[in-house]
Amino acid sequence: xxxxxxxxxKNLEVTFNxxxxxxxxxxxxxxxxxxxxxxxxxxxxSGKSQTGRAILGLTAANGKITAxxxxxxxxxxANLSPKQWRKVRGARxxxxxxxxxxxxxxxxxxxxxxxxxYREHHKVGAKEARRRALEMLEAVKIRDPERVFNAYPxxxxxxxxxxxxIAMMLIPDPELIIADEPTSALDVTVQLQxxxxxxxxxxxxxxxxxxxxxxxxxxxxxxxxxxxxxxxHVVEELRASELHNAKHPYTKGLLNCLPKMDxxxxxxxxxxxxxxxxxx
Amino acid sequence: MSAVTRxxxxxxxxxxxxxxxxxxxxxxxxxxxxTFFGLxxxxxxxxxxxxxxxxxxxxxxxxPQEVYDRVREEMGLNLPLWQxxxxxxxxxxxxxxxxxxxxANPVLEDIKRVFPATLELATLATIIGVSLGIPxxxxxxxxxxxxxxHLVRIIGLAGYxxxxxxxxxxxxxxxxxxxxxxxxxxxxxxxYLDFIEPTTGLMLVDTLIEGDTDLFWNAVSHIILPASIxxxxxxxxxxxxxxxxxxxxxxxxxxxxxxxxxxxxxxxIWRHALGNVMVPLVTVIALxxxxxxxxxxxxxxxxxxxxxxxxxTNSLLNADMNAVLGGTVVVGAVFIGVNMLSDVLYRLLDPxxxx
Numbered sequence: 001x002x003x004x005x006x007x008x009x010k011n012l013e014v015t016f017n018x019x020x021x022x023x024x025x026x027x028x029x030x031x032x033x034x035x036x037x038x039x040x041x042x043x044x045x046s047g048k049s050q051t052g053r054a055i056l057g058l059t060a061a062n063g064k065i066t067a068x069x070x071x072x073x074x075x076x077x078a079n080l081s082p083k084q085w086r087k088v089r090g091a092r093x094x095x096x097x098x099x100x101x102x103x104x105x106x107x108x109x110x111x112x113x114x115x116x117x118y119r120e121h122h123k124v125g126a127k128e129a130r131r132r133a134l135e136m137l138e139a140v141k142i143r144d145p146e147r148v149f150n151a152y153p154x155x156x157x158x159x160x161x162x163x164x165x166i167a168m169m170l171i172p173d174p175e176l177i178i179a180d181e182p183t184s185a186l187d188v189t190v191q192l193q194x195x196x197x198x199x200x201x202x203x204x205x206x207x208x209x210x211x212x213x214x215x216x217x218x219x220x221x222x223x224x225x226x227x228x229x230x231x232x233h234v235v236e237e238l239r240a241s242e243l244h245n246a247k248h249p250y251t252k253g254l255l256n257c258l259p260k261m262d263x264x265x266x267x268x269x270x271x272x273x274x275x276x277x278x279x280x
Numbered sequence: 281m282s283a284v285t286r287x288x289x290x291x292x293x294x295x296x297x298x299x300x301x302x303x304x305x306x307x308x309x310x311x312x313x314x315t316f317f318g319l320x321x322x323x324x325x326x327x328x329x330x331x332x333x334x335x336x337x338x339x340x341x342x343x344p345q346e347v348y349d350r351v352r353e354e355m356g357l358n359l360p361l362w363q364x365x366x367x368x369x370x371x372x373x374x375x376x377x378x379x380x381x382x383x384a385n386p387v388l389e390d391i392k393r394v395f396p397a398t399l400e401l402a403t404l405a406t407i408i409g410v411s412l413g414i415p416x417x418x419x420x421x422x423x424x425x426x427x428x429x430h431l432v433r434i435i436g437l438a439g440y441x442x443x444x445x446x447x448x449x450x451x452x453x454x455x456x457x458x459x460x461x462x463x464x465x466x467x468x469x470x471x472y473l474d475f476i477e478p479t480t481g482l483m484l485v486d487t488l489i490e491g492d493t494d495l496f497w498n499a500v501s502h503i504i505l506p507a508s509i510x511x512x513x514x515x516x517x518x519x520x521x522x523x524x525x526x527x528x529x530x531x532x533x534x535x536x537x538x539x540x541x542x543x544x545x546x547x548x549i550w551r552h553a554l555g556n557v558m559v560p561l562v563t564v565i566a567l568x569x570x571x572x573x574x575x576x577x578x579x580x581x582x583x584x585x586x587x588x589x590x591x592x593t594n595s596l597l598n599a600d601m602n603a604v605l606g607g608t609v610v611v612g613a614v615f616i617g618v619n620m621l622s623d624v625l626y627r628l629l630d631p632x633x634x635x
Contacts, residue, residue: 056540058536058539058540082545085542086542086543086544087542088542089539089540089541089542090540090541090542090543091542094540094541095540097533097536097537097540098533099533102532102533102534103533103534103536103537104534104537105534105537105538105552105555105556106534106556106630106631106632107555107556107559107629107630107631108552108555116541116543117541120541120542120543121542152631152632154631154632155631165537168537168541169540169541172541172542
């Protein structure tokens with residue numbers, strides 16, 4: 001892990017214009033990211049997913065992104081034309097979506113979708129692209145790549161679909177991967193398996209990872225650093241290994257909600273909230 | 281023990297019978313037969329329920345009672361209803377719809393003559409409607425709420441609300457009378473009518489088979505105006521449906537995935553989204569095509585187009601029941617056929633529907 005900064009976010013704000021008035025999804029989020037694995041945790045609606053999307057410039061049409069700084073290497077992400085964005089997306093920053101049931105095109109074969117991701121950024125022939133795609137399917141530990149290559153998304157299981165998603169997003173060799181709840185839609189039994197595959201590949205290829213999840217334990221076991229978000233703010237930032245030393249009452253509250261094997265088995269505590277946390 | 285084995289074997293055989301491509305075809309034929317039987321039953325019953333006396337229509341109201349009774353017997357109308365129905369079905373299966381009172385031809389021959397005219401018109405209209413309607417709908421969806429969207433909506437609304445006879449007459453007035461860009465009513469200039477041997481009955485095809493380009497262009501100049509006017513209506517419908525299907529697909533997650541991959545917006549719209557839009561759209565197009573194949577009476581009257589709609593209407597007005605029933609069966613069969621075609625296309629377009 002080097003200290004070189006890959007992505008620098010300063011005072012990121014995302015606001016949605018809705019018929020019921022403006023909704024501030026992200027309010028002044030700042031962080032620096034090196035070649036490391038950063039976890040962002042929070043409840044639903046805490047703005048963690050919107051932070052990820054804003055980095056890729058994929059906020060919905062009624063949303064507005066502002067930031068004092070949104071720098072990725074030499075690229076100023078705050079001022080890109082659609083054409084420049086297409087050179088960044090996929091090729092340099094990519095995102096693993098939540099549920100393969102909805103995030104893969106149902107009428108295109110898996111192979112075509114992977115090849116499409118590769119050939120968008122690499123000028124190679126059809127044969128070479130196919131070879132690379134099959135290699136990539138093998139890399140995400142799919143046993144019969146040839147068959148999966150020709151299959152349609154509905155013919156793959158959830159775990160397999162998510163491995164296909166990983167293959168598709170990693171094949172152009174991006175520098176930064178944003179994984180937005182990559183295992184939330186999966187069976188508990190395959191969650192760790194898929195996470196391990198993603199972790200291996202990200203390590204091997206020296207990619208940076210932003211891992212967005214509501215699962216504190218999962219995040220702390222796969223990340224170096226954790227940002228805890230609450231109502232659009234980062235309330236605490238700490239090393240994953242020091243999670244138990246969390247100072248902020250919200251983080252402590254989240255940790256207390258986790259059931260423990262030993263210890264007492266009475267009711268789990270309810271998360272207490274204070275309005276002041278959302279101001280900080 | 282052996283009985284169990286035999287049972288198993290039978291079970292396997294049955295499973296093989298109903299699955300795989302042969303099974304699909306068999307199931308299709310079966311459902312087709314059932315639908316067609318229902319169609320015949322309904323047309324038969326309608327024919328018997330209508331307060332029209334086919335005997336009277338044949339012998340006239342001055343015929344003496346014994347003539348009336350004899351003809352009634354010859355027509356089989358004294359038999360019980362189920363026997364009549366049985367005879368009707370076996371006749372229809374042999375292609376015998378009876379004699380038309382109005383034209384004195386067998387009904388089947390009449391239909392063979394008028395249906396190609398409607399088929400030609402409906403097909404051309406659908407081709408025009410689809411090739412303009414889909415891009416218009418996509419265009420509107422992509423620019424939702426902006427001027428292209430409003431433009432497509434206004435054009436579509438106008439297409440929906442203008443009466444077709446008025447549009448047809450205005451078309452003739454402007455493009456035929458004033459500008460002389462197109463030919464007038466009919467399928468060919470009357471001067472050419474005897475030159476052409478009806479091989480398929482489709483003017484555009486027949487003239488090409490004979491290699492007569494003059495005749496071909498004459499047929500084109502005759503068909504283009506009624507086809508465009510019919511196309512306008514299917515265009516309005518197709519564009520509106522395309523727009524709403526497109527908006528639905530563009531908000532799906534896989535579109536966001538494609539954007540994450542850095543795919544161009546053009547490819548996202550025309551490959552990813554439209555590929556999914558085509559699935560429900562096939563049904564819409566098929567229905568609008570089937571509606572046109574029924575024959576559009578008003579258009580056929582205004583353009584003196586000797587098609588199915590005109591034929592059925594004329595027969596109905598003259599109480600020519602055999603012709604009406606025959607025409608209805610053909611229209612029904614066309615609907616069944618087009619629906620089947622759209623089912624097959626649906627399966628081709630959507631891998632989830634393949635089994």
